Amino acid sequence: MDSNHNHNIKVLMFGWEFPPFNSGGLGVACYGLTKGLTRQGVGVIFVLPRIAGTLNEEYMRILAADKFGLDKDKIKFKTVDSILKPYMSSKSYISEKSGLEGFLQEARGIYGSDLFSEVRRYSKYAKIVASEEEFNIIHCHDWLTYPAGITAKNITRQMGKNVPLIVHVHATEFDRTGGNPNQYVYDLEREGMHVADSIVTVSNYTKSIVVRHYGVDPRKVHVIHNSIDFEESRIDEKFRIKDHHKIVLFLGRMTIQKGPDHFLWIAKKISEIDDDVRFIMVGSGDMFSYIVEEAANLGIGDKVLFSDFLNGREVDRAYKMADVYVMSSISEPFGITPLEAIKNGTPVVISKQSGISEILRNCLVVDFWDTNLMATRILDVLNNEELRDSLAKKGLNEIRNFSWDQPAMKCIDLYKKAISGGI
Amino acid sequence: MVSVCFYFQVHQPYRLGKYSIFDIGNNGGYFNDVKNAEILQKVSKKCYLPTNKLILDLINETDGRFRVSYSITGVALDQFEEYAPEVIESFQRLVDTGYVELLDETYYHSLAFLYSEKEFKEQVKLHRKKMKEIFGYKPRVFRNTELVYNNRVAYLAEKMGYKGTLAEGADYILGWRSPNFVYKAKMATDIRLLLKNYRLSDDIAFRFSERGWEGWPLTADKFATWVNSINGNGNVVNLFMDYETFGEHQWEDTGIFNFLRHLPHEILKHPDNDFKTPTEVIKAYKPVAELDIRNVVSWADIERDLSAWLGNQMQKSAIEKLYELETIVKESGDEKLLEDWRRLQTADHFYYMCTKWFNDGDVHKYFNVYDRPHDSFIAFMNTLTDFRIRLKETIPMSG
Numbered sequence: 001m002d003s004n005h006n007h008n009i010k011v012l013m014f015g016w017e018f019p020p021f022n023s024g025g026l027g028v029a030c031y032g033l034t035k036g037l038t039r040q041g042v043g044v045i046f047v048l049p050r051i052a053g054t055l056n057e058e059y060m061r062i063l064a065a066d067k068f069g070l071d072k073d074k075i076k077f078k079t080v081d082s083i084l085k086p087y088m089s090s091k092s093y094i095s096e097k098s099g100l101e102g103f104l105q106e107a108r109g110i111y112g113s114d115l116f117s118e119v120r121r122y123s124k125y126a127k128i129v130a131s132e133e134e135f136n137i138i139h140c141h142d143w144l145t146y147p148a149g150i151t152a153k154n155i156t157r158q159m160g161k162n163v164p165l166i167v168h169v170h171a172t173e174f175d176r177t178g179g180n181p182n183q184y185v186y187d188l189e190r191e192g193m194h195v196a197d198s199i200v201t202v203s204n205y206t207k208s209i210v211v212r213h214y215g216v217d218p219r220k221v222h223v224i225h226n227s228i229d230f231e232e233s234r235i236d237e238k239f240r241i242k243d244h245h246k247i248v249l250f251l252g253r254m255t256i257q258k259g260p261d262h263f264l265w266i267a268k269k270i271s272e273i274d275d276d277v278r279f280i281m282v283g284s285g286d287m288f289s290y291i292v293e294e295a296a297n298l299g300i301g302d303k304v305l306f307s308d309f310l311n312g313r314e315v316d317r318a319y320k321m322a323d324v325y326v327m328s329s330i331s332e333p334f335g336i337t338p339l340e341a342i343k344n345g346t347p348v349v350i351s352k353q354s355g356i357s358e359i360l361r362n363c364l365v366v367d368f369w370d371t372n373l374m375a376t377r378i379l380d381v382l383n384n385e386e387l388r389d390s391l392a393k394k395g396l397n398e399i400r401n402f403s404w405d406q407p408a409m410k411c412i413d414l415y416k417k418a419i420s421g422g423i
Numbered sequence: 424m425v426s427v428c429f430y431f432q433v434h435q436p437y438r439l440g441k442y443s444i445f446d447i448g449n450n451g452g453y454f455n456d457v458k459n460a461e462i463l464q465k466v467s468k469k470c471y472l473p474t475n476k477l478i479l480d481l482i483n484e485t486d487g488r489f490r491v492s493y494s495i496t497g498v499a500l501d502q503f504e505e506y507a508p509e510v511i512e513s514f515q516r517l518v519d520t521g522y523v524e525l526l527d528e529t530y531y532h533s534l535a536f537l538y539s540e541k542e543f544k545e546q547v548k549l550h551r552k553k554m555k556e557i558f559g560y561k562p563r564v565f566r567n568t569e570l571v572y573n574n575r576v577a578y579l580a581e582k583m584g585y586k587g588t589l590a591e592g593a594d595y596i597l598g599w600r601s602p603n604f605v606y607k608a609k610m611a612t613d614i615r616l617l618l619k620n621y622r623l624s625d626d627i628a629f630r631f632s633e634r635g636w637e638g639w640p641l642t643a644d645k646f647a648t649w650v651n652s653i654n655g656n657g658n659v660v661n662l663f664m665d666y667e668t669f670g671e672h673q674w675e676d677t678g679i680f681n682f683l684r685h686l687p688h689e690i691l692k693h694p695d696n697d698f699k700t701p702t703e704v705i706k707a708y709k710p711v712a713e714l715d716i717r718n719v720v721s722w723a724d725i726e727r728d729l730s731a732w733l734g735n736q737m738q739k740s741a742i743e744k745l746y747e748l749e750t751i752v753k754e755s756g757d758e759k760l761l762e763d764w765r766r767l768q769t770a771d772h773f774y775y776m777c778t779k780w781f782n783d784g785d786v787h788k789y790f791n792v793y794d795r796p797h798d799s800f801i802a803f804m805n806t807l808t809d810f811r812i813r814l815k816e817t818i819p820m821s822g
Contacts, residue, residue: 240448244812278808280444292797293737293778301740305808306801307444317445 006041009415012135012152012163013046014126014145018077020311021048025336026170029202029226030141036227036408038074042415045133047148049122050079078133080125116184123147130155137415138165143173143185146192153195164197164418171257172209175331178256190214197418200224200411202334203355209333224410225359226334230402233344234313235320242321245278246382249322249346251315251337252329254285259328259351259368264291266328268298269375277382279304282318319344323388324381327351330368338363342399347391349377362395425603425650426659426699426707427690428617429491430566430589431666433471434532435463435499436771442805450813453763453806460506467507470670475513477669477680481687482522489687490522492700493666494566497530497546497553498769511557518558524700527551527562527585533768534732536567536576537719538746546765547583564588564701568770570619570663570722571729574715577608577616585614587705589663592618593727596716603657605708609715615705616714619663619722623649628664632677640678643685651693658708659699663722724779732773737800742773744807748814755817763810767803775799 013034017027034044126148130138138156140149149165156163173181173189193199193214199221201207211218241247248270252258260281267279281291281304295304310318319325325341325348332354339356341348342363350357351368364377381388440455481489495514503510517523529535529546530553536543547565554560565585567576572590580588592602602618626646630636638645650660665672673679690696699707723731733739745767752764776796793799 239445241444241808241812243448244815282444289795289797292800293735296736296740296800299740301737301800302744302804302807305444305447305805306797314445321445 006412007043009041009137009412009419010043010135011037011045011137011139011415012130012133013044014138014140014148014152015046015048016142016144018046018048021050025334026142028336029170029334032227032229032404033407033411034075035070035229036404036406037411038071039405040408040412041074042408042412043074043076045076045078045129045135047078047080047126047129078129080122119144119147119188123151126151127155131159136163136419138163139168139411140165140192141168142170143189143192146188146195150192150195165195166198166200166414166418167192167196168200168202169193169206169210169333170202171333172206172213174209174213175206175333176255176257178330196220198222198414200414202226203358205353205355205358206333209331222410222414224407224414225355226336227402227404227407228336228339228343228399229404230343230400233316233320235316235344237317237320239321241278242323245276246274247322247324248277248279248378248382249282249318249325249341250279250328251282251318251325251341252327254281254283254287254291256287257329257331258283258285259330260285260287260291261294262330262368262371262374263326263328264294264298264300264304265371266326266374266378267295267304268300269371270378271300271303273375273379274382277303280307280318280322281305282307282310282315284309315340316344319346322346324349324378326374326378327354327356328368328374329354332356339399339402342392342395345392345396347381347388347395349374349381360395360398362391362398364391424695424697425654425657425693426697426704427650428659428661428699428701428704430526430661430663430701431491431493431668432566432664433493433495433499433666435459435466435496435502436532436769437498437502437766438462439772439799439802439806441802442809444805447805447809448812450809453809454766459502463502463506466667466671467503467510469675470667471507471510472513473675473680474666474669474683475510475517477683478523479513479517479520481684482517482520485687485691487520487522488691488698490524490698490700490703492524492526492564493517494526494528496528496532497550498532498766500553500557515558518560522700524564524702525554525558525560525562526589526701527554527565529568531765531768532568532770533765534568534571534729534742534770534773535746535768536571536579537729537733538742539749540579542746542749542768544579544583564617564705569732571719572721573717573719574608574610577611577614581608581611581614587615587617587701589617589619589661589701590716591720591722591727592621592661593720595727596714596718596720600712600714601657602661603653603659604711605658605704607710607713609713615710617659617661617701617704619661621722621727623660624662624664627662627682628668628672631668631673631679631682641682643682643689646682646686647689647692647696650690650696654693654695659704661704730779731777732770735776735778737778737796738773738776741776741800741803741807744804748811751814751818755814757817760810760813760817767806767810772799772803776803 015030019027019031130152138149138152153165173185193216201210201223204223207221207223210216210221250263254260270277295301319341325346327335327338327350329351334355338348338350349364352365353368357365366373366377437454438459527550530549531546535546554562564587565580566589570591577588602620606616608614608616631641669679720727752760775793776799778796
């Protein structure tokens with residue numbers, strides 16, 4: 001596609017995180033999509049919250065760094081100071097034990113006392129941006145930004161323009177809570193989806209949730225799978241632990257959505273068969289303490305090893321160290337981590353309740369609840385060298401052509417239709 | 424006649440470093456040498472050196488009428504030798520006065536008694552050897568780690584030739600009885616049992632600076648009147664506490680040193696009072712009864728049991744996995760492996776994993792070098808995974 005055709009598209013994009021200020025997949029996906037869009041000539045104004053206490057200039061300096069590989073003429077960041085992090089439930093927002101705790105307490109006096117008032121505060125800021133900036137599409141990512149998107153759309157309406165709003169569903173409240181949604185969050189999601197001119201979901205799996213649980217016309221929902229910009233793994237390291245143990249890896253937030261407890265049950269079954277397998281769990285989250293204690297309760301306290309949230313290079317090292325990566329999520333709208341694992345030459349066993357299982361061929365797919373079959377499949381990979389090598393090699397070939405240009409182009413098609421009033 | 428018997432516990436563990444998943448298999452150093460040196464030097468400056476000097480002065484001022492006893496762990500002595508040799512010298516000066524008694528315990532401040540009597544005895548012997556090396560001293564009284572005690576401790580201590588052993592004077596083992604007498608131990612013939620007067624001991628160790636406490640501010644003469652009131656219904660007041668009480672747990676600005684400076688004189692003002700060390704107490708007073716203590720008692724927390732170290736499954740699984748390795752570690756004949764294995768036995772590692780956050784949890788938090796008990800469990804288990812790899816590489820057939 002000739003990217004010049006896209007110069008007339010200017011997106012006002014509302015997000016919650018952006019590397020390096022991210023704690024999970026949402027930031028990665030927003031970055032990837034923005035990269036793809038700007039490469040295709042689309043202009044993006046990216047609005048994101050800024051953690052209180054950091055200076056705007058500091059944020060801008062980091063975001064402007066060349067390493068992002070973003071076309072500086074095409075991207076403009078706007079930040080609003082907030083103390084929010086994505087993926088927070090209202091409860092964990094208050095109780096989360098993290099490095100932020102100290103200033104969270106301090107900041108509570110200055111900012112709203114809960115997640116929801118932060119969301120409202122952020123959406124008020126949208127009013128200012130929307131009246132200052134030039135754009136012809138509004139695109140927001142996940143429920144925290146929907147009120148902002150709606151506000152922006154209303155402003156344009158008052159100005160006589162009525163700019164189309166697209167809401168991008170990376171996860172629903174049903175995924176995050178294991179099926180026990182918070183009514184307030186659900187209401188915000190539902191409102192966003194109904195006000196939006198068009199909805200993007202990251203998988204058919206998520207589309208079905210949106211249609212089933214939010215009463216949305218399926219014709220309004222467009223599936224655009226995430227991707228990665230493939231690059232060769234930077235890690236070429238021998239790990240001495242591998243001389244003695246096979247490694248099964250869990251990497252993700254320790255929240256109910258990611259099924260860390262299922263992973264433990266799988267680990268227990270495998271340990272009963274092979275005493276030398278070690279299970280590494282990387283990540284933090286509201287279930288962290290429970291999971292550590294539960295490993296000891298299950299009698300596999302010496303088999304399951306833990307590591308806090310790792311960043312960048314260390315994440316790649318963890319993938320590289322593993323013989324198999326397991327995504328045990330009970331509900332995973334997309335799930336980018338299997339691609340990262342494969343990039344590092346590690347085969348994957350993944351939950352069927354995921355978006356990635358719709359597009360990835362070289363992987364083993366099992367229903368998350370079938371821990372027996374999960375354990376069997378993992379042991380197959382560990383013990384069958386041929387299978388392991390073939391999954392790793394073919395998987396690598398499969399994802400070699402993956403790029404964020406593909407989802408970006410699908411988005412652009414959608415933008416064009418929306419702008420021309422075709423949806 | 425009331426004798427005041429002071430016993431101070433001197434201990435510093437080899438704290439673990441953060442052993443990451445990427446370090447496993449690299450056979451790296453497990454212990455955070457930098458932090459251990461830093462803490463040891465800090466506590467030496469705040470507590471050991473000034474308190475030793477004060478005690479020495481008091482012994483001299485009273486011509487030895489004031490006297491005390493210490494139990495110094497092997498791992499503390501090792502670290503003094505490495506990071507603060509002047510502390511060793513100052514203890515030697517105290518012992519040289521002839522008015523200071525030294526006790527024996529497990530070299531590594533371990534809970535070996537609960538898991539392996541063989542290892543337990545070996546560690547006591549190592550400690551005995553260290554006492555001879557450094558102080559030219561042969562202890563006659565034994566105290567187990569954290570005052571962990573039941574009949575079996577007395578039995579084993581007697582077998583090893585000790586005349587006395589110490590225990591917590593917990594209400595639930597004493598019932599109506601008083602800790603202020605000498606007791607005999609069930610299952611042993613001759614060994615004597617000295618029980619901590621936890622009320623008076625904790626008044627100094629824990630409550631000294633607590634402003635909400637009705638005894639605050641605690642002065643030496645006030646404390647002396649409490650001791651005097653025991654006159655007539657007790658022989659001995661056993662004041663057992665961590666030595667770090669002075670200057671480290673209770674900071675200098677609480678007045679703790681001032682309190683200690685005046686206490687001997689205030690106690691000795693009463694003509695019927697004196698100070699005795701454990702061996703002197705045993706010689707001076709006949710046992711009043713035999714105590715049958717079957718369940719394990721300790722001096723920790725309000726429960727006075729093992730729950731501070733073995734209260735949750737993380738603690739249990741960590742310690743069980745460690746002791747499982749005893750035979751193979753010893754068969755390996757590898758001195759470095761044995762030393763690391765023993766340093767991992769130090770009770771503090773399991774204490775850090777305690778999740779009883781209420782009441783005593785505050786105390787745990789104060790002593791904990793980790794943010795969360797889970798972090799210390801993780802560090803321990805990562806280290807243990809590495810340790811098992813080293814074992815395997817040393818003895819390839821061990822599995």
